[in-house]
Amino acid sequence: MDYRELWFKNNESDHGWYTCAKCGKKIRKADVDIDHIVPQKYGGEDKLYNLQCLCKHCNRSKQASLKDTAPDLFKTNSQRAVKAVKKSVASAKASVVKSVKKAAKSAVKSVAKKITGKKK
Ligand SMILES: [Zn+2]
Numbered sequence: 520m521d522y523r524e525l526w527f528k529n530n531e532s533d534h535g536w537y538t539c540a541k542c543g544k545k546i547r548k549a550d551v552d553i554d555h556i557v558p559q560k561y562g563g564e565d566k567l568y569n570l571q572c573l574c575k576h577c578n579r580s581k582q583a584s585l586k587d588t589a590p591d592l593f594k595t596n597s598q599r600a601v602k603a604v605k606k607s608v609a610s611a612k613a614s615v616v617k618s619v620k621k622a623a624k625s626a627v628k629s630v631a632k633k634i635t636g637k638k639k
Contacts, residue, residue: 522565523553529567540595541577552578556591571595 520528527548530537536545540554554573557563571591573581581587 522555522570525565525567526553526570526572530572537572539574539577540571540591541573541581544574546572546574550575554578554581556595557588558585561585567599568592568596 532548533545535547537548537551538544539546552573552575554571555563555565556569556571563569569592
């Protein structure tokens, strides 16, 4: 998969808008530059941990320097980790709600059976 495609697959837009990781400007997909945090010429990989969304202006001023590499790697990946935790908490909540609903349903059923006196 193309690294640009990889990044877009893993980062949802905000109603078609993306945010530059440097200046925070909102940009359209066509204006997004997917930047290698560790530049390719220093062996930076086409992996999610090494990719960030920049506007064209910020990407141009960054070029292939290593100046921002460490903080960018930390920022990008800590945000991703927080997102992953939030997502797993949300799905855990959803599954708890589901099982509570299921339990409530079967409790109502069994009470209804007792009231009507019917056996299964
Ligand atoms: Zn920018």
